[in-house]
Amino acid sequence: MKKFFLGILLLLIVLAAFIVVRTMMYPFPKPPATGEEPETYAISDTSLMRFAGGIRIPTVSHADYDQFNYGPIEAFDTYLRNQYPRVYAGTENYTVNQYGLVFHWKGRNAALKPVIFLSHYDVVPPGEYTGTDSGQVTFSPHDPAAPPISAYPGAWERYPFSGAVVNGRIYGRGTLDMKSMLFALMESVDHLMATGFVPERDIYLAFGFDEEVGGTHGALKIATHFKEKGISFDAVYDEGGIVSAAGSLPGVHAPIALIGCAEKGFWSATVRVKGLGGHSSMPPLQSAIGKAAVIMQRLENDQMKPMLIPLMQQFFANIGGMMDFKTRMAIANPWLFKGLLLKTLQGNNTTNALVRTTTALTMMKGSDASNVLSPVVEFTVNFRILPGNTVEDVKLHLEHACRGFDVEIVNVGVPREASPVSGTDAQGYRVMERTIRQYFPGAVITPYLTIGGTDAYKYTTVSEHVYRFMPVLINNFEQQSIHNNNEYISINNFSRMIQYFQSMMKDYDKQ
Ligand SMILES: [Zn+2]
Numbered sequence: 001m002k003k004f005f006l007g008i009l010l011l012l013i014v015l016a017a018f019i020v021v022r023t024m025m026y027p028f029p030k031p032p033a034t035g036e037e038p039e040t041y042a043i044s045d046t047s048l049m050r051f052a053g054g055i056r057i058p059t060v061s062h063a064d065y066d067q068f069n070y071g072p073i074e075a076f077d078t079y080l081r082n083q084y085p086r087v088y089a090g091t092e093n094y095t096v097n098q099y100g101l102v103f104h105w106k107g108r109n110a111a112l113k114p115v116i117f118l119s120h121y122d123v124v125p126p127g128e129y130t131g132t133d134s135g136q137v138t139f140s141p142h143d144p145a146a147p148p149i150s151a152y153p154g155a156w157e158r159y160p161f162s163g164a165v166v167n168g169r170i171y172g173r174g175t176l177d178m179k180s181m182l183f184a185l186m187e188s189v190d191h192l193m194a195t196g197f198v199p200e201r202d203i204y205l206a207f208g209f210d211e212e213v214g215g216t217h218g219a220l221k222i223a224t225h226f227k228e229k230g231i232s233f234d235a236v237y238d239e240g241g242i243v244s245a246a247g248s249l250p251g252v253h254a255p256i257a258l259i260g261c262a263e264k265g266f267w268s269a270t271v272r273v274k275g276l277g278g279h280s281s282m283p284p285l286q287s288a289i290g291k292a293a294v295i296m297q298r299l300e301n302d303q304m305k306p307m308l309i310p311l312m313q314q315f316f317a318n319i320g321g322m323m324d325f326k327t328r329m330a331i332a333n334p335w336l337f338k339g340l341l342l343k344t345l346q347g348n349n350t351t352n353a354l355v356r357t358t359t360a361l362t363m364m365k366g367s368d369a370s371n372v373l374s375p376v377v378e379f380t381v382n383f384r385i386l387p388g389n390t391v392e393d394v395k396l397h398l399e400h401a402c403r404g405f406d407v408e409i410v411n412v413g414v415p416r417e418a419s420p421v422s423g424t425d426a427q428g429y430r431v432m433e434r435t436i437r438q439y440f441p442g443a444v445i446t447p448y449l450t451i452g453g454t455d456a457y458k459y460t461t462v463s464e465h466v467y468r469f470m471p472v473l474i475n476n477f478e479q480q481s482i483h484n485n486n487e488y489i490s491i492n493n494f495s496r497m498i499q500y501f502q503s504m505m506k507d508y509d510k511q
Contacts, residue, residue: 028328042495054183060122061123061209062213096225100206102225112202115234117501118456123179124177163175189203223458236428240450257440263454264387265385265389272409273379275375277375279373318445386418
């Protein structure tokens with residue numbers, strides 16, 4: 001008996017040693033040297049003014065296309081044409097579905113597949129603004145005496161479409177999401193053309209006007225147009241990833257360049273639960289609301305199974321080197337700790353969204369009076385689908401949660417599958433990696449899963465290599481200003497973005 005326990009003990013010691021050794025030997029990439037001061041990038045007042053002027057045009061999109069205000073959309077097109085005559089003269093440019101803007105810059109070698117850079121020029125509504133400054137423009141980029149801007153959260157301190165340039169920042173709706181990228185792309189082409197540069201392969205720019213409301217009239221139409229013309233791309237670049245500042249992810253003390261190589265799908269459904277209606281003085285044992293509550297509880301308690309998809313495995317392997325020993329051990333020994341790792345990841349809203357199809361109960365409706373039992377109770381659930389799950393899987397999952405009840409399930413909008421996953425073994429990825437290293441020298445670079453939807457999705461029909469990444473280094477605070485009050489971008493981020501895209505365009509074919 002004693003021998004038996006000794007045997008077990010020995011086995012455990014060997015196992016523990018094995019796990020520790022595996023953890024120590026695991027090829028986590030070394031965290032880059034920290035403490036490097038970010039370089040500042042020079043920018044001309046002309047470049048800044050052109051961007052600020054674009055922010056002043058309130059191109060707010062509307063989910064109801066009948067109520068879409070096309071005035072600013074038209075004004076924006078005219079504005080670009082006036083500000084960038086060289087780009088207009090040097091490219092073949094046209095519109096798709098009236099307001100989708102396409103620029104085609106011909107390269108030297110027509111045999112090479114073109115690359116395309118995307119952006120959108122619509123913005124979400126600005127939210128509440130109670131200030132008195134009604135669009136008066138401040139332009140004091142280098143004025144150290146400019147008044148300090150107090151921190152988020154708070155109301156807009158500048159008119160949301162002011163494009164005010166103060167304190168090293170440009171303020172306004174769309175500064176981060178994502179007129180900055182649009183203007184950085186225009187500036188890049190403009191600057192390169194000014195030097196007489198001609199790209200090796202064709203470069204396209206394409207700008208949609210309705211990304212914030214689904215992109216079906218802009219990006220979808222443009223991508224379809226390419227498909228019909230038989231044009232496919234070596235790489236597609238859009239928003240959907242950033243360089244998150246050091247410390248944004250708990251325990252990770254270096255900036256992380258997150259390159260969205262896939263995005264989640266989504267499906268919303270309204271579940272109509274039937275019961276006995278009537279006066280509340282003689283209620284049935286279980287009301288329609290009670291039945292709906294059971295289903296909703298099932299949906300939250302018994303969610304779609306978490307999975308560590310290869311893309312996320314790659315992500316954790318890349319950032320794992322900076323995490324604590326326990327987490328590193330779990331990453332290095334998935335055969336033993338996968339369950340534990342998944343459990344830890346599920347414990348946090350952000351990481352939970354990276355490892356499973358999420359379930360969000362968003363709306364519900366019963367009767368309109370306190371003494372009336374509704375014969376039908378409705379609730380809506382929104383699923384964000386992880387690559388690896390399908391809309392069909394989620395439908396079956398929802399039906400299972402409704403078992404035993406008389407329900408009707410109605411689609412809300414058009415369901416969308418998760419996107420394909422773009423690989424990292426491609427020139428389009430390597431060029432990006434190289435350029436990121438150049439402009440964000442301290443950052444860990446890693447593929448990532450984009451949680452929200454982007455225009456990039458529509459281009460998966462015309463390229464295998466679709467990457468979602470905006471070259472800005474922002475902290476959590478700045479990230480929260482997106483779709484929120486006091487949205488701004490630092491001048492340094494904007495000027496670095498111009499340099500970044502110039503390098504991408506200039507060096508794409510440099511080995
Ligand atoms: Zn956007």
